[in-house]
Amino acid sequence: MATKKTQQITGGIDVSKTYKIFIGGAFPRTESGRYFDVKDKDGKFLANMCLSSRKDFRNAVVAARKAQEGWQDRSAYNRSQIIYRIAEMLQQKRSVFLDEMQAMGHSASRAQKEFSDSIDLLVYYAGWCDKYTQVYGAVNPVASSHFNFSVPEPTGVVAVMAENGSALKGVIKAVIPAVCGGNTAVVLASENFPLCAVSFAEVIATSDVPAGVINILTGKRSELQHHFASHMDVNALVVWDASASARMELGQHAAENVKRTFFYDSAETDAPGPEYIIDLQETKTTWHPVESIKGSGSGY
Amino acid sequence: MTENISRKAVDQVGTEERCARFKTRSIKKEAKVSGLKMALNMIDLTTLEGKDTPGKVRQMCYKAMHLHDAYAGLPTVAAVCVYPSMVAVAKASLKGSGVKVASVATAFPAGQSSREVKLEDTRIAVDAGADEIDMVISRGRYHAGDYNFVYDEIAAVKEACGKARLKVILETGEMGTLDDVAFASRIAIAAGADFIKTSTGKIQPAATMPVTLTMLEVIRDHYFATGEMVGMKPAGGISNAKAALHYLIMVKETLGQKWLDNKWFRFGASSLANDLLKQLVKQKTGAYQSGAYFAID
Numbered sequence: 001m002a003t004k005k006t007q008q009i010t011g012g013i014d015v016s017k018t019y020k021i022f023i024g025g026a027f028p029r030t031e032s033g034r035y036f037d038v039k040d041k042d043g044k045f046l047a048n049m050c051l052s053s054r055k056d057f058r059n060a061v062v063a064a065r066k067a068q069e070g071w072q073d074r075s076a077y078n079r080s081q082i083i084y085r086i087a088e089m090l091q092q093k094r095s096v097f098l099d100e101m102q103a104m105g106h107s108a109s110r111a112q113k114e115f116s117d118s119i120d121l122l123v124y125y126a127g128w129c130d131k132y133t134q135v136y137g138a139v140n141p142v143a144s145s146h147f148n149f150s151v152p153e154p155t156g157v158v159a160v161m162a163e164n165g166s167a168l169k170g171v172i173k174a175v176i177p178a179v180c181g182g183n184t185a186v187v188l189a190s191e192n193f194p195l196c197a198v199s200f201a202e203v204i205a206t207s208d209v210p211a212g213v214i215n216i217l218t219g220k221r222s223e224l225q226h227h228f229a230s231h232m233d234v235n236a237l238v239v240w241d242a243s244a245s246a247r248m249e250l251g252q253h254a255a256e257n258v259k260r261t262f263f264y265d266s267a268e269t270d271a272p273g274p275e276y277i278i279d280l281q282e283t284k285t286t287w288h289p290v291e292s293i294k295g296s297g298s299g300y
Numbered sequence: 301m302t303e304n305i306s307r308k309a310v311d312q313v314g315t316e317e318r319c320a321r322f323k324t325r326s327i328k329k330e331a332k333v334s335g336l337k338m339a340l341n342m343i344d345l346t347t348l349e350g351k352d353t354p355g356k357v358r359q360m361c362y363k364a365m366h367l368h369d370a371y372a373g374l375p376t377v378a379a380v381c382v383y384p385s386m387v388a389v390a391k392a393s394l395k396g397s398g399v400k401v402a403s404v405a406t407a408f409p410a411g412q413s414s415r416e417v418k419l420e421d422t423r424i425a426v427d428a429g430a431d432e433i434d435m436v437i438s439r440g441r442y443h444a445g446d447y448n449f450v451y452d453e454i455a456a457v458k459e460a461c462g463k464a465r466l467k468v469i470l471e472t473g474e475m476g477t478l479d480d481v482a483f484a485s486r487i488a489i490a491a492g493a494d495f496i497k498t499s500t501g502k503i504q505p506a507a508t509m510p511v512t513l514t515m516l517e518v519i520r521d522h523y524f525a526t527g528e529m530v531g532m533k534p535a536g537g538i539s540n541a542k543a544a545l546h547y548l549i550m551v552k553e554t555l556g557q558k559w560l561d562n563k564w565f566r567f568g569a570s571s572l573a574n575d576l577l578k579q580l581v582k583q584k585t586g587a588y589q590s591g592a593y594f595a596i597d
Contacts, residue, residue: 058588233590256587 022201024063025211041105067212152281154182156235229253361393506536535568
């Protein structure tokens with residue numbers, strides 16, 4: 001899918017891009033060697049996409065686990081800077097994404113709206129990084145001589161199935177609330193519109209996001225969802241637009257290691273919000289002994 | 301003494317190509333499960349740190365005997381490997397389990413000490429109950445060309461071992477070439493090593509497949525020449541199940557079935573056991589496993 005510009009540079013040779021997956025900061029092909037076609041709106045061949053296997057998913061979870069502690073230990077402010085940086089890098093590649101979305105069948109106006117919504121989403125969650133702990137943390141009233149407080153802490157490695165109906169925004173909705181809250185994420189991109197997810201991975205790779213914090217796979221949901229739900233080293237599962245039967249089945253697998261499990265419906269909830277961050281947090285409550293509480297005149 | 305030992309060169313390119321091919325075998329299902337269990341049974345579970353305490357050693361010994369009690373029918377590891385000061389603690393903890401106690405000795409890991417100290421170090425470990433002694437060769441002397449010194453030292457330590465089996469650590473990461481790995485292996489075997497071992501685990505690179513294959517081939521040459529079996533222990537750097545299976549394939553295809561036994565082949569490792577356990581449980585349940593559900597020590 002070369003643009004006019006590339007044709008000029010290469011003297012008319014059409015150099016098309018190889019779309020690969022994104023694991024641990026690198027762009028491997030799927031270990032399975034399989035691929036599937038993506039067609040444009042007229043049914044013409046557009047690109048080969050990696051048909052990721054369960055082993056690709058396993059490798060991605062290993063990368064995400066390795067990166068998690070370091071990411072959690074970054075200051076909230078630094079995580080915010082990095083997510084804002086993703087927005088900067090994305091903005092710069094605007095035409096790439098608009099071309100891809102239109103090639104996959106979006107109208108020009110729909111592509112433009114989805115792109116600007118995506119930028120907004122990144123800036124929105126960048127802002128939340130150093131604020132959600134204040135909003136959702138609490139100092140708790142207790143009867144003994146303790147200073148008692150609760151803070152949200154990241155749950156760990158999050159596996160996400162992005163919504164099928166969007167090209168770029170869906171993958172951002174899927175991973176950014178998780179990483180905003182100090183988790184690392186493995187996401188399966190939209191099956192219908194996977195091109196932008198891979199180009200988004202190229203944006204992430206140049207945005208100071210540490211390797212392994214965000215991992216992006218392309219492939220078939222029906223093949224991978226069972227493994228997303230049953231992997232014992234995944235701490236939370238988020239599935240966008242799951243069918244009722246899939247919810248039942250995935251919920252049962254996820255229960256094996258008590259994953260935090262969320263099914264979101266893109267038709268019902270399009271607006272971003274801090275609840276998407278908080279869903280992927282665990283509350284830690286600390287009892288800190290203090291001297292005579294009455295002496296301080298404090299109520300808690 | 302060492303004048304008659306062969307200095308036959310090793311084909312490095314050929315060795316690396318051969319090693320690459322060991323990684324292409326497909327081991328699945330039942331064969332994989334038995335390979336994983338076999339690898340568990342060949343581990344020398346190791347702790348060699350200045351901060352080791354009797355408590356830590358006791359904990360590791362418990363792990364050696366109870367790898368993962370939730371999975372019925374698992375073997376124990378072959379041995380635990382500790383410093384001489386911890387041998388008595390390990391011996392008491394492992395009583396009656398069949399798990400052997402191996403002790404490093406001879407001024408491990410550098411080996412930069414006098415002959416007297418090294419022999420005394422060995423005797424202390426043996427007296428405390430060590431079944432096996434892992435000695436280091438004097439690499440400085442080796443590189444200075446003082447091969448007879450190296451030979452004599454191994455022979456003297458072998459004598460001090462008495463009934464304990466002697467593993468000779470070449471520290472292949474300091475050897476430089478496969479030619480030297482092969483020559484040092486031949487010296488060690490000629491001087492009476494029961495096992496030859498790649499590394500202390502204290503320097504990088506530790507065990508690699510080309511180094512291990514070179515040593516296995518020296519063992520094979522020795523077996524063909526004399527009919528005597530010598531054991532092999534790669535140590536350090538083998539931390540996942542896949543790599544362990546590659547090593548077992550290499551042993552099987554170089555030395556044959558007789559060496560697929562913990563009397564003749566060992567892995568010196570600390571984190572390998574848990575990865576093998578994770579893969580075994582994965583084979584059983586179908587779900588990828590998390591380190592959170594396996595004992596760390």
